[in-house]
Amino acid sequence: MEAVRGLNLEVAVGECFGLLGPNGAGKTTTIEILEGLLTPTSGQVSILGMSWLKEPQEIRERIGISLQETKLSEKLTVMETVTLFRSFYRQGISPKEALMQVELMEKANALTGKLSGGQKQRLAVACALVGDPELLFLDEPTTGLDPQSRRQLWEIIRSLRGMGRTVLLTTHYMDEAERLCDRIAIVDHGQVIAEGTPRSLIASIGGEHVIECSLEAPHPEVDHAPLRQLPSVQSVRAEDGHLTLTVHAPHVAIPALLEYLDQHELRLTNLITRHASLEDVFVTLTGRHLRDEGNQAA
């Protein structure tokens, strides 16, 4: 089975690099190849200048990992779990320090089975940290968490990067990638379809602003071409009476749009403007939404 192909990435020291893509895009396969858990059929992986074929043990000493779905022993306490992981590494920080870094010290003596989803995820990060890794792999660190727990984890990941560690994470949340990552690779169907800083990726679709509007039913087929000709408009997508335009200057585009709709007797039910996001980048590149795809391919 081929999950990824022709994937070229370079992650620099001290940066937070994100693999963004829908579920089933090959993110986990990619990160597990990097972690040495899967062997690629072809290609080279170089981690901290070393190869999995030659120095697997040395690489494992220097990386930290949180897998997508590890269920740690429910009958061990938080401190015992981290201590267990600490014992696998030649050197590292103390279990207590690792727990402090993920703000879990007050739960040190709680059984892991009693933790909330967010606390479990922070514990997983603590287990990844306790070997004092130079490079951290976090596979979907915030999937399934409530917004508050996600923010808390973001803070932790930011502080890790602040301490000079390199972080590589996967996510299918574009806001997460946008906020956390210095650079992002957008992955779809096992291939990188775009790579760069969040800002440059967003800039690449032409406009930094997005206008979305809904039309009153019954709505005839809206012709793309004339909309594309409106001032400041960079791209247009229409689906089911819903228009999405990327524009440079909303204050120029909106009056022109309204006038056009009025001339063609199309009634608006809703209109919003917002900054363009990575979601728009993904939609522009693939014609699909990150989430929709996720539900089908999961």
Place this chain on the structure above:
Amino acid sequence: MNLQTSESPKTAYPSASVQRYHPVWEITKARLREFLREPEAVFWVYGFPILMTLALGIAFREKGVEQFTVDIHAGPQAEELAQWLNQEPQRFKVQINDPSTYRQRLAENKTALVIIPASPSAESANLSLTFLYDQNRSESALAQQVVDDFLQRQKGRQDPIPTQQENFQQPGGRYIDFLIPGLLGMGLMGGGLWGVGFVTVDMRIRKLLKRFLATPMRRRDFLLALMISRFLFMIPEILILLTFAYFIFNVTIQGNLLLLTISIMIGAMAFAGLGLLVASRAKTIETVSGLMNLVMLPMWVLSGIFFSSDRFPEVAQPLIQALPLTVLNNVLRDIMNQGHTLAEIWPNLLILAAWGIVTFLIALRIFRWE
């Protein structure tokens, strides 16, 4: 496919921890804690064998004198017969019943024997008796002989050859003495297979094995810790069972205690290895449970836990005698009941050790970590 992260300068992170941790010991401690915090597991490992021993010990306890239940056909001679038998109430428990009742009681094994006195007739004034019983039931057959013998002597029969009875009893000769080593072996088998096999598959399902594999943990440290934790669980299990057997049923150990300990450890190793092998590929609890039953069931039946494996046909013996539980049970009985020494049992210990080593090595080779 090309993936690269560049070489990074080793940064000094705050206060690298200097405390030493040993992975084998840490994994072993983790296993012990997980076990002790699971009350059901503790019961099944420690409580269950004791309850089983108690139940079987009581069921098969030595009865001083065997007592027989005897029914008598209700009729003119019934009262007289009952009076004779009731002279020895500790040997005979007598009831007078009509045919429908005693037939029912025979069918339900509630009575061993029915005595039907012949109806008085003109032809014979002498008493004559018919014994009604299931001739295939050994208890009934014995009851018939004892009752017959007793009644004949009551009526004045003289034995041509005078006989005496003397009780022979040797330490380790009772059924409970046979049973305890068998239960010990059964416990070692169950504990080894479940204790190692189940836990391993559970960790595989939870992706914990995969997670461990992503750390520098050495695989043999992990497997070693699984075996060591199994040994540690086993110590109380055995002490409890042996102490219990000693105080409740007065089961003593004839042989050398150290030799017994070593043999138990080798036995435990054989089953831990077998457990690891059974669990080495299984991806679900159902698979591993099925495999474990497949491995354990033949040994439960064939390996002489409750009755001697000699009862099975000669042709099957080479196979039965090679099973690890048969070997272990023989070793345990040789030491506990016969007081055999290392000189006599070492070939069996070698077979057991071979089971442990070979299964461990195969398991290590084919083990699925994710």
